[in-house]
Amino acid sequence: MNEMSAIEKTVLNDYKYGFVTNIEADEAPKGLTEDIVRFISSKKNEPEWMLEWRLKAYRHWLKMEEPKWANIKYPPINYQDIIYYSAPKQKIKPKSLDEIDPELRRTFEKLGISLDEQKRLTGVAVDAVIDSVSIGTTFKEQLAELGIIFCSMSEAIQEHPELIKKFLGTVVPITDNYFSALNAAVFSDGSFCYIPKGVRCPMELSTYFRINAENTGQFERTLIVAEEGSYVSYLEGCTAPMRDKNQLHAAVVELIAAENAEIKYSTVQNWYPGDKDGKGGIYNFVTKRGICQGNNSKISWTQVETGSAVTWKYPSVILKGDNSTGEFYSIAVTNHHQQADTGTKMMHIGKNTKSRIVSKGISAGVSNNSYRGLVHVNKKAENARNFSQCDSLLLGDKCGAHTFPYIEVKNNSAIVEHEATTSKIGEDQIFYCNQRGIDTETAVALIINGFAREVMNQLPMEFAVEAQKLLAVSLEGSVG
Amino acid sequence: MLSIQNLHAGIEEKKILKGINLEIKAGEVHAIMGPNGSGKSTLASVLAGRKEYEVLEGSVTLDGKNLLELSPEERAGEGLFLAFQYPIEIPGLTTTNFIKTAVNEVRKYRGEEPLDAVAFLKMMKEKMALMEIDQRLLSRSLNEGFSGGEKKRNEIFQMAMLQPKLAILDETDSGLDIDAIRIVANGVNKLRNKDNAVLVVTHYQRLLDYIVPDFVHVLYNGRIVKSGPKELALELEERGYDFIKNELKEAV
Numbered sequence: 001m002n003e004m005s006a007i008e009k010t011v012l013n014d015y016k017y018g019f020v021t022n023i024e025a026d027e028a029p030k031g032l033t034e035d036i037v038r039f040i041s042s043k044k045n046e047p048e049w050m051l052e053w054r055l056k057a058y059r060h061w062l063k064m065e066e067p068k069w070a071n072i073k074y075p076p077i078n079y080q081d082i083i084y085y086s087a088p089k090q091k092i093k094p095k096s097l098d099e100i101d102p103e104l105r106r107t108f109e110k111l112g113i114s115l116d117e118q119k120r121l122t123g124v125a126v127d128a129v130i131d132s133v134s135i136g137t138t139f140k141e142q143l144a145e146l147g148i149i150f151c152s153m154s155e156a157i158q159e160h161p162e163l164i165k166k167f168l169g170t171v172v173p174i175t176d177n178y179f180s181a182l183n184a185a186v187f188s189d190g191s192f193c194y195i196p197k198g199v200r201c202p203m204e205l206s207t208y209f210r211i212n213a214e215n216t217g218q219f220e221r222t223l224i225v226a227e228e229g230s231y232v233s234y235l236e237g238c239t240a241p242m243r244d245k246n247q248l249h250a251a252v253v254e255l256i257a258a259e260n261a262e263i264k265y266s267t268v269q270n271w272y273p274g275d276k277d278g279k280g281g282i283y284n285f286v287t288k289r290g291i292c293q294g295n296n297s298k299i300s301w302t303q304v305e306t307g308s309a310v311t312w313k314y315p316s317v318i319l320k321g322d323n324s325t326g327e328f329y330s331i332a333v334t335n336h337h338q339q340a341d342t343g344t345k346m347m348h349i350g351k352n353t354k355s356r357i358v359s360k361g362i363s364a365g366v367s368n369n370s371y372r373g374l375v376h377v378n379k380k381a382e383n384a385r386n387f388s389q390c391d392s393l394l395l396g397d398k399c400g401a402h403t404f405p406y407i408e409v410k411n412n413s414a415i416v417e418h419e420a421t422t423s424k425i426g427e428d429q430i431f432y433c434n435q436r437g438i439d440t441e442t443a444v445a446l447i448i449n450g451f452a453r454e455v456m457n458q459l460p461m462e463f464a465v466e467a468q469k470l471l472a473v474s475l476e477g478s479v480g
Numbered sequence: 481m482l483s484i485q486n487l488h489a490g491i492e493e494k495k496i497l498k499g500i501n502l503e504i505k506a507g508e509v510h511a512i513m514g515p516n517g518s519g520k521s522t523l524a525s526v527l528a529g530r531k532e533y534e535v536l537e538g539s540v541t542l543d544g545k546n547l548l549e550l551s552p553e554e555r556a557g558e559g560l561f562l563a564f565q566y567p568i569e570i571p572g573l574t575t576t577n578f579i580k581t582a583v584n585e586v587r588k589y590r591g592e593e594p595l596d597a598v599a600f601l602k603m604m605k606e607k608m609a610l611m612e613i614d615q616r617l618l619s620r621s622l623n624e625g626f627s628g629g630e631k632k633r634n635e636i637f638q639m640a641m642l643q644p645k646l647a648i649l650d651e652t653d654s655g656l657d658i659d660a661i662r663i664v665a666n667g668v669n670k671l672r673n674k675d676n677a678v679l680v681v682t683h684y685q686r687l688l689d690y691i692v693p694d695f696v697h698v699l700y701n702g703r704i705v706k707s708g709p710k711e712l713a714l715e716l717e718e719r720g721y722d723f724i725k726n727e728l729k730e731a732v
Binding site for chain 2: 426427428429431432433434435436437438439442446447449450451452453454
C-alpha cells in the first residue's frame with residue numbers, strides 16, 4: 001500500500017502547470033466548415049495560395065476516416081464541438097518583445113520560460129505559442145546575422161513565402177493521414193527554422209506551446225530546414241491547464257536535412273494528462289517526420305512523453321540520402337488512465353543508411369503504454385543497418401506494456417536487430433535500497449532514473465534537468 | 481550491542497523462528513550455522529526488517545534501540561548492514577551513484593551533512609584501495625552482469641563505505657570458489673574493530689576458516705540448540721548436522 005503510493009507520487013507529481021491565464025481571447029465560432037478555414041486564413045492575412053492549400057486539405061479530410069488501429073480507446077471526438085482558432089487579444093500588436101502583454105509574459109514566466117532576453121541563458125532562443133498564435137520570438141536579430149531564420153509560421157508565410165512554398169508539406173503531405181490533413185486545413189501557428197548552408201546554429205532553438213483557452217484545439221505546424229552542412233538542435237515543450245473536458249492537439253512537424261546536415265529534435269511533452277480518474281486531459285495526435293534528403297545527413301528525435309490523456313505519435317525518419325542516419329530515443333511514462341501508443345518509423349532508402357531506436361516505456365496505475373515501430377528497408381537500400389531496443393518497466397500490476405515491432409526488409413544485405421525486455425520494479429530491488437538506508441520513494445526514483453538513463457543522456461543539458469524533474473528523479477527527493 | 485530475546489517470527493502463517501535468544505557485544509564475531517530450512521536466512525531478513533516476515537513475539541535491540549519499531553532504512557541508519565545472499569541488479573544505475581545515495585541518506589538520518597563530490601571521492605578511493613576493488617566495477621550498473629564473486633565483493637565494499645555497527649553476512653560464501661571466499665573474508669577482517677560486530681550466517685564451515693568467529697551457534701528448527709567456541713564449527717563440518725539432530729532426539 002505504502003509502497004504504491006510512494007511509487008505514484010514519484011512518477012507523477014501533481015500537475016504544476018494546470019493554471020489558467022485570464023485573458024480575453026479572439027475566437028472563431030465552434031465547429032469546422034470551409035468558412036472556418038477561410039476565417040483562419042483571413043485572420044492571418046494569408047496569401048491566396050495558402051488558402052487554397054488549406055481548402056484542398058480540408059476537402060481531402062472530409063473524405064477520410066479517423067484511424068482506429070492504435071492500441072488506445074477514447075470516446076468519439078465531435079469535430080464540430082471544437083474551437084479551431086483562439087488568440088489572446090492584445091491591445092497593440094507587439095512589434096518587439098517589450099510590447100508583449102504583461103499577463104502573457106507572466107504566464108510564460110510561471111512556466112519557467114522567460115521572454116526577457118537579458119534574463120535567459122544565452123544558449124536558447126524561444127518562440128512562445130499560446131493557443132493559436134505565437135506571441136514572441138527571442139534572439140531573432142542575433143540569429144538573423146548568421147542568416148538563420150527563426151520565427152513563427154505565420155510570420156514565415158508573410159516574410160518568406162518562397163521557402164514555405166518550397167518546403168511546406170513535402171515531408172508530411174496534406175493527404176498523409178487524418179490528423180495531418182486536419183492540421184493542414186486549420187493550423188494556426190507554429191515555428192519555422194531555416195539554417196543556411198554551412199551554418200552551425202550557435203544556440204538551441206526552442207518553441208514552447210501552451211494551450212490556455214477552453215474548448216479549443218491546438219493545431220501547430222513546425223518546419224525545420226537544415227541546408228547543406230548545417231546543424232541545429234531544436235527543443236519543444238508544452239503544457240496546458242487542467243480542465244474536465246478533453247482537448248485536441250494535432251500538430252505536424254516536418255524536418256528536412258540536406259547533404260551533411262544534422263537536425264537534433266528534442267521534445268518534453270507535458271500536456272495535462274487528466275485527473276487520476278481519467279477525466280479530462282489532452283488528446284495528443286501528432287505527425288512528426290523528417291527526411292534525410294542529402295547524403296551523410298542525420299536526424300535524431302528524442303522525446304520524453306509524460307503528459308496527455310492519449311498520445312498517438314511516431315516521429316519518423318526517411319533515410320533517402322546515402323550514408324544517412326536516423327535516431328529515435330524515447331521515454332514514455334503513463335500513469336492513472338493515460339494511454340500512449342508511440343514509436344517510430346525508419347524508412348531505409350539510400351545505401352549504407354543506419355538507424356537506431358531506443359524506446360523506454362514506464363507504466364503505472366491502470367495505464368496502457370505501447371511501442372509501435374516500423375523498420376522498412378527498401379529494395380535498393382544496400383547495407384542498411386538498424387538496431388532497436390524496446391524496454392518496458394511496470395509499476396504495479398494493473399498497467400499494461402505492449403510492443404508492436406514491424407520489420408519489412410526487401411534487401412538481403414540489411415542487418416536488423418531488435419531487442420525487447422519487460423521488467424517490474426521488484427520488492428527485492430526496493431528492499432535492497434531500503435537496507436542501504438534509502439527510503440522507498442528515493443529508491444523508485446533511482447530505479448526509474450537508471451532505466452531511463454540512456455535516453456536522458458541524449459537530451460540537451462537544459463532539457464535534461466526539466467525532464468528529470470518531470471520523472472521526479474531528482475536525487476534530492478522532493479517528498480510532497 | 482545486539483540483543484535478541486525470545487524472537488518468534490514467520491511468513492504467511494508459517495512459524496519459522498521459535499524463540500531466538502542471542503547477545504552480541506561490540507568487537508565480537510558470531511556465526512550462525514544450521515541445515516537448510518533451519519531459519520538462518522529468516523533471522524537475517526527479520527533483523528533487517530523485510531516486511532514479508534511477521535514478528536510474533538520477542539524483542540530486538542541495537543545499542544538499546546528497539547529495532548522492530550523501525551523501518552528497514554531507519555535500521556540501516558542505526559548502523560545495521562546486511563550483505564545479501566543474492567544482491568539485486570538495478571540496470572542503468574551506476575554502483576557509484578547508488579553508494580553515494582546510500583552514504584548520504586544514512587548521514588541525513590544521523591543528522592550529518594551530506595558528503596560533497598570531493599569528500600565522497602576521497603573516501604571511495606581510500607576504501608577501494610583497502611578492499612582491492614576495481615574502479616571499473618563501480619562505474620558499471622549496480623550488480624548488472626557482475627559475476628558471483630564481484631557481487632559479493634561489491635557487498636563488502638558497500639559495508640566498508642557505510643561503516644556499520646553490526647554487519648550481517650547472509651550466506652556470503654554461497655556460489656563462491658575458494659579464492660573468492662578468501663578475498664571477501666579478507667575484506668571483512670580489515671573492517672573489524674573493537675566498536676563493531678559481525679554476524680556470519682552460513683551453512684558451511686569453510687568461510688569460518690577465514691572469518692574466525694568468537695562464538696558459533698547452531699540453529700535448528702527455529703531455535704538456537706547449541707552454542708560454543710569456534711571449534712564447534714569444525715565438529716559440525718566433520719560430523720554433519722545429523723549429530724545435532726541425534727543429540728536432540730536423545731534429549732527428548
